[in-house]
Amino acid sequence: MAAYFTPFLSTILLLGLLILGLRSRLLALYPMFYFYLATVALCQLIRIAIINYYKSYYLPVYWYTQFVCVALGFGILWEIYGAVFRHFPGTARMARFLVSFALATVLLNTLIQIATAQSAGLSSVISLEKNMRLVQAGLLALGIALVIHYEIPIGKNAGGILYGYGAFVITSVLLLSLREHFGPSFYTWWDAGQVLSYRTILAVWLYTLHSYCPAPKVVASPAMAEDYYWLGKTTQTSLAKLKRSLGKALQP
C-alpha cells in the first residue's frame, strides 16, 4: 500500500499546497508561484501516465516537461523580487540594475563561448538544465544579498518561497553537477536525492504557506510627535556636549 502511494506523495503534497493557497488567498498574492506548482503537478501526472502506458516515450516527455518547469522558475523569481521589494523602491531600482548586470554577464559569457566554439554548455540537456539552474541560483543569491544588505523585512510567506526555492535550486545544481561528473553510476543516487530534496522543500512550503503572514511593518508615529521627540533628543545631546566641554574648561 505504501509503495503504491509513494510515487503520488509529491503530487499529493503539491495539491495540498494548492488547496491551502486557495483557502488562505495566497494564490491571489503569488499567482505565478501557484501556477508553477499547478504545472509541476500536471507534469508529474503526465509522467506517471506515460511511464505506465507509453514507457518508450518517457525520456523525451521527462525532459520536455522538466524544461517547462525550469523556465517557469524564472517566473517565480520575477514574482518574488516584486513582492519582496514592493514597498522599497530604492532597493527595487538597485535590484533591477543588478539583475540586468547579471543577465548581461551571462549573455556576454555565452557569446564568448560561441565565438571560441566552446559549446559544451549546449551539447547536453543536463548541462543546459544545470546552466539554467545556475542562472536562477545567481539571481536568488542576488535577491537574498539585497534583502540582507538593506535589512528588508520579509514575511513568512515570501521568505518561505525565497529560501525554499533557493534551497531547491542549489540542491538541483549540486545533484546535476554530480551526475555530470560521475555518469551512469550516480543515476540511482541522483534520482533519490532529487525526490528527497523536492519533498523536503514541499514540506517547507506547506509549513510557511499554510496561512497568510505579511511582512512586519514599521509603524511610524505621527510626524509632529516624532519631530518633538527628535528635537528633545538633539537638545539633550547638545547639552551633554556643552556640559563635557564646560567640565574640561573648568579643570585646573
Place this chain on the structure above:
Amino acid sequence: MTSLALIASFIVLAILLIGGLAWPKILNSSLPMKAKNEARTQLMSLAGDLELPSYVLASGISDPLDLQFVRSHSPKLEKAFIKDRAQLARLWLQENRYFLNRLMRLHRLIARTNPSLSVGTELRVMAIGGILRGVLVASELLVLLAGPFRARHVASLAMGIFDDLSATVGSLAGTLDAGQKATIRADWARMA
C-alpha cells in the same frame, strides 16, 4: 574556459559600469558649503544621535608640538607618552569605524525607501564607504607600526571623506517626503 570567460565578462562589464555610472559622480562630488550644511541638517533630523568624532581631538592627539615638548623637557617619558597617544589614536579610529557603520546603516534605510535613488549615487556611496573603511584600517596599522604622530595626515584625509559621505547621504535624505522620514526615524529608533 567557461569560468574564465564568465570572470572576464564580469570584469569587463563591471569596469564599464563603474566607469559610466560612478566615476562622473565621484569627479563632480564637491558640493557647495551651503548644500553640505543643509545635507547635514537633514541627516541630523533623521538621526539626532549620529555624531561625527571630533577632528580637533584627532589633531590634538597627533600634535607634533606635544612630542617636541616631551622630548625637550623629559626624554625619559617619551616612550610612555608615545604609547599613551597611540592608544588614544586607536580609540579615536575605533570610534570612527563605529560612526561609519552607523552612517552606512542610516544610508541603507534612506536608500531602500527612496524612489529617486540613482544607481550611480548608490555605487558612489558604496565605493566611498569601502575606501573609508580601508583608510581607517590603514590608519590603525600606521599607528601600530609608525606611531600616532606619523598618522596625523591620514586623520584629515578620513575626515574629508567622512564629510563628503555625510553630505551625499544627507542630500539623499532631503529628497524624501515627511511620511518616509517618519518611517526612517521609527526604524532608526527601533534599531538603536
